[in-house]
Structure formats: structure tokens, C-alpha cells
Amino acid sequence: MITLKDTFGQAFHALGNHRLRTFLSIMGITIGITAVIAVSTISKGGNYVVYSELETFGLNSVWVYRNWNDDSPLRRARDGSGINNDDYLAITDLAVSLGIHQLSPIVRQGRRNLQIRNGSHFANADLLGVNTDYVDIVNDALTDGRNFTHTDISRKNPVALITPNIASKLFPSERSPIGQEFRIQNRRVVVVGILAEKSRDFLSSIGSAGGQNANDRILIPYSLMQLIRGDTQISNLHIEVAEFEFAAQTAESVVSLLDRRHRGNYAYSSETMASYIETTDRILGGVGLIGVIAASISLLVGGMGIMNMMGTSVLERTREIGIRKAIGATESDIMRQFLFEAAIISIVGGILGLLVGGIASASLSYITRFPLLPSVTGVVTALVVSLLVGVLSGYLPARRAARLHPVQALRAE
Template sequence: MKGLRISMELIKEALRALRENRLRSLLSVVGIAIGIAAVMTVSAVSSGGKAFVMKELETFGLRSVWIVRDYNDKDPNRRVRLGSGLVEQDLAVLGGDCCPSVRRLSPVLLLQKDAIIQWGNRYSNADIKGVNADFLSINNDRLKQGRGFRKKDISGRRPVVLIGETVAKDLYPQAERVIGRHLRIGGRKYRVIGVLQYKSRDLLASIGSEGGDDANNRILLPYTVVQQMNGNRQISYLQAEAVSLVEAERATAQLTQVLQRRHRGAYQYTQVTLASYLKTVDRILGGITAMGIVAASTSLLVGGIGVAGIMSTAVVERIREIGVRMAVGATRRQILFQFLAEAVLISVIGGFAGLTIGLILGGLLDLVTGFPLIPTTTGVLVGLLVSVLVGLASGYYPAQRAAGFLPVEALRRD
């Protein structure tokens, strides 16, 4: 209890000293606050950027994997072979127990000829794909209206479609509900059974990524219907869902091995996993964040030097006070603690001010740019910890110098 009482008295003494030198203390606080605010802003921008990218990647299904024939195979004999290397018979095998790391699997068929999409005097230029009943779950699609495909729709080649919001606006601009309406593809009539929920891929589109195509300007049909339209049973590529992100690479390996055995090595396949994109995003954003924090920490270093300079000046100005305190019984440890407490208090106050400024700046930038800035709890705690460490580091030498004076020598100073 005695030690706690002494500590509280020393802290009160440190606060009194800071009040007596308000302007000097304020300038030190501002220096630390600017540094912490800069670090916080960089951290928030990084976290927000990662959340933004993740949100767009989630539109593909985080556990999605793709298998497509490699047309750039170096073996000339394989390169000239016709076909996609994927046929309907492969689905029955791949959908069995051959690939334990695969949860769901869907063929994806692209329409191999141009087809006019229209209803009445309105037209659409949507992408057309043929899929099965599991595709929506694999691709992380949600329905705004209606229902998805059922197995009977696939096996019975029913003329039904799912459409994106852009298609719905193009063909039925005045309709609030389009379920049950019809459209024509290549002159054939199809009934709309579902409208896909809006998906944003603005970032991917802005950087020219292939995945940045308008996800809302598409039409999904039963893949058996597209086979009929193409006049063959070829499958353009496979999209599957792994049982977990960790199993994604294994899932592609299992699928590829089965296909190569079935086709006796006649084709080579390219495997793509969304998990690999996630690792790339983490690596790139992690590097950018580290460089940004190092750059922002320069201002924090300047603030720390400022605290050290001010504390050194305070020691020189208060040598006689130090001598008096020692003469009445203060120990070197207590003197050291007092000056360290002053430095840490300056840094902590500056840290809280910097965090507040960082949060306000994040909110303002979010309003102005629409970019999601998310300060993390870890970032806040690290900011406060850094401010304490800066106070300790910048105040240690002046405090050690103050504690090193001999009482007689200190009392002789003016």
C-alpha cells in the first residue's frame, strides 16, 4: 500500500509539472498525436482495403476451384486435339467418391454461337452460361426473387432461366416482379424462374480483371439446354467447391488426376483456386501496409525525439528541485520514476489524441470516398502500446540523468 501511495504521489507530481509547462507539453502531445494518427490511418486503410477486396472475391465463392483445359500445352500432339477435354460422362465419375476434398461440382457451358436475347422490342447483351442445380451454392449466388434450378429442370431440359438484375432492367424496366415472365434466346422462348441478387465487382472491373465482367448482366440456363443449343456434349470448364479453403489445392489435384486418367493423358488442365488469390491479396496488402506504417512512423519518431528534447530541458531547469527532493528523502528510483511518468503521460495523452484524430479522419474519408476504412481493435491497442513505448524510450535518458545527480551538487545549481 505504501508503494502504491508513493507511486500515486509521483504521478500527481508529474501531472503538476506538465501543467506548469503547458505549451511545451502541448507541443509534445501534438507531435505524438500526429504520429499515432498517421499509423492508425494507414492501418485503417489497409484493413478497409482488404475487406473491400474480400467482399468482391466472395462473389465467386471463397472455396471455389476451376478446372479448364490447358490450350497452351507444349506437347504439339495434345495441342491439336479437338474438344474441351471435358464431357458429360466425366461428371458422373467426378460426382462420386473419387474426390473427397470436393463438396459440390457444376459444369459450366458457354454458348458457342451468337444468339439474340430479347422480349418484345427490348434487347439484352447478357453472357449466357449453362450450369447445374449446385452452381448457385458454389458461386455464392443469392436470389432476389424466385427459385434456383432443380434436378428435374436439368434432366428434363426445361426452358427456364435465371437472370441478373441488369438483364431484368433491360427487358422489363417497368416490372417490379419478373418471375413467370418470358424472354427469347435465339428465337426460343424461356420462362424466368429467378432473379439473381446484385453483385459488386467494381474493383476487379477497374483493374481490367477477367473476373470483373458485369456479374449482374448474365443469364443462367440448365447446362443440358445449352448442350442442345451447341449441338454437342462438350463442357467448357468445371467449377467446384472444396470442403474448406485448406483443401482447395487438394481438390483441384484430385479432379485433375481423375480427368487425366479418364482421358489417358490426352489433355492437360489448368487449375485455379480462389484460395491462391486470397494468399496473393494478403501478401500484397501486407507489404503495402508495412511500408505505409514505416513511412507513417517517421512522424512518430520525430514526436519521440521532441519528447526526449523537452524532458532533457525539464531536467536542466529542475536540477535544484531534484536536489531538494533527494535531500528530504526521495530515492534515485523515485526521481527516475517521476520523470519517466512525465514522458509516458505526454505520450499516452498524445496516443489517445492520435487515435481520436485517426478515427475522425477515417470517418471523414469514408464519407468522402465511400471507401470502407475499418480501424481494428488490434490497431487501437497497438497504437496505445506504441505511445507508451515511445514515452519510455524518449524519457529514459533524461530520467536516468535526473536520477544520477548527487544531492549536494544539485542543491548548488541555480
């Protein structure tokens, strides 16, 4: 009986006798496995990028606001946002029963005619009035200073949290803006905290960042913002639900409560991060499916290349097979050798595909600064798939070779 060592040696020798054909077959598998790695990498990296950016809004977020597009003449004629401080307090009192974990009122002031300056230095920023919970709700981090306190809110203290980008515009010569003053509409405000930078580059590129640059924000107590505006209106409510699965239910409950409190004089709408995540999952799933189909086609072509090569090899080596059978080689010996040849092609092609895919992924990750690196699951899957493709593609030719009758094989020219 032929040993495995001898079988491997014969397989390598046979492949070496047809270097160009072997090389082309290996390249077919290499391209297919590179495609598998690319799909795995892009899928993993895409999910990471999208979800890390969605997280900057708060994954359990719900937004409730007035629907200004309501067709009712009565509702359309009403002034104001339809949400005030009393509504906010009423919802806060019912937070547990409504499924609310944290809640922040949002009071906005448009950039138009909004003057934010420090002497001769000006900044164009998104100015938001919020409460103490807002930083936690949207997963903001402070790199320096402190968050707002309940005292800041109740006393309408002139304090602010700003981003490094705003700090560089208002305080270009200061090492730390903490404790420094600037003015909002001629009202003196003191910087008490610095917000960490946030990345929403991908969402911004597809127009899904809510029209807001996270790194151009200034946060102040919502009570101070109302003082600046001269009213007690709240632009919208930003809610963090206790249970992600019940986000839509919480949104409906809050809208219903507001509708009852205002006796139907305003129309309200809500949005949930859960709905955005659901849409994102569908899009990423569709993109991933297209990638899988493309990779499968590449592997199919590679497998057909191996099958064609092995079939040709059987025809060319018919007399060799007949001689080996005449001197005692069994069908299993012949079949094993051809399967080993197919396996060697697929394994070498798979390893080369991993190397090419890994280098391409690392290069793309370096250029884009996104974590586009192959997953362990993707690597293992690629190796297993390459081996299976080789063995399955080589099975029929190997079986054909093993079943050749020695006498007929020896007569072949």
C-alpha cells in the same frame, strides 16, 4: 513522501510552463498513433473487402478447363473443350474419392452474336449454363423466386436466373420479372429467380475479376445451353472441394482423370482459389509490413521528441531539482515526476491520435462505402504503444534528473 496526486499536479504544472514544447511533443505522438490506427484500419478493411469479394467466386473453388496454349501439335489440332457430359457424370460418380463437395459444369456462350432481348429491350450479358449446385458453390443468393431444379436440368427447361441489372434492362417497366419471358437467340426463356447483386469493385479495379461482371449474368440450365449451342461440350468444371487444404490435390486428380479418359488427346489446366488466397495473403502481408514500418518510424520520431524535450527540461530545472532534493525529495520522487510528465504527453497524444485516426477512418469508410473502422485490438495496441513510447522515452532523462547531486544541482545557473 510525495503522493501520486502531488506528483501529477507537479507534472501538469511543469508541462503547462512550456506549452509550445509540450504541444509539439504531443503532436509527434499524435501523428505516430494516427499512423498506427491507419495501418490497423486499412489492414482490417482491406482484408474484409478482398476476402468478401473473393468469396463471390467461392473460397473452396477449383476450376478445370482445357489448356488451349499447349504446344503439342496433336492436342492443338483437336476441336472441342475436351470435357463432355460423360466426363462430368464420371467425375460426379467419383466425387467423394476425389475430395469434391459440389460440382457444376459451366457451358459458356460468348457475347459476340448473342442476342438477348425482350421485345425492343436488349441486354448485353454473360450467359452461363450451370446446374443446381452452382448457386451454392459461388455463394449466390436469391432475392426472389427459386433456383433450378433437377427437373429443369434433365428436361432442358427454358428457365433463367437473372441479376437486377439485367432485369432493369429487359423489364424496365415491371415491378417483378418473375414469370416474365425474354428471348435468347429467339428461344423463349422464363425468369424463375433473381440473383442478389455482388460487389467485385476492388478486384475489377486491379483486373482480377476474371473479366466478368457478376451483376451482368444470366444463368440457365447447362443442358439448355448445350441445346442452344448444338453440342454436348462443357467449357469448364467449377468444383467446390470438401477440404480447402486439399484443393490442389483435387485439381490434379480431376485433370489426371480427364487425361486418362481422353487418352492424352487434350491438355488440361486447373486453377484454385487457394492459390489466389495465398497470393493475396502475401500481398496484404507486404502492404501491412510497409505500414507497420511507417507507423514505427512515426512513433520513433515522436519518442525522440519526448526524449529531447525531457532532456532539455532536466537541464533547465537543475536548480529546482537540487532544491527539492535538499528539502527531502527522494530519487524515486524526482524520477516518478519526470516519468509522469512523459506519460501524460504520450497518453494525451495517444488519445488525440485515436480521435484523429477514428474520424479519418469513419470519413474514408463513408466515402468509399468500405468497412474501414478501427479494430478493438488496434485501439488497445495504439494506447499501450503510446504509453510505452512515452515511458521509455522519458526514462533516461528521468534517471538523469533523479541522480543529480543536490549540491551540484544548487550550484547550477
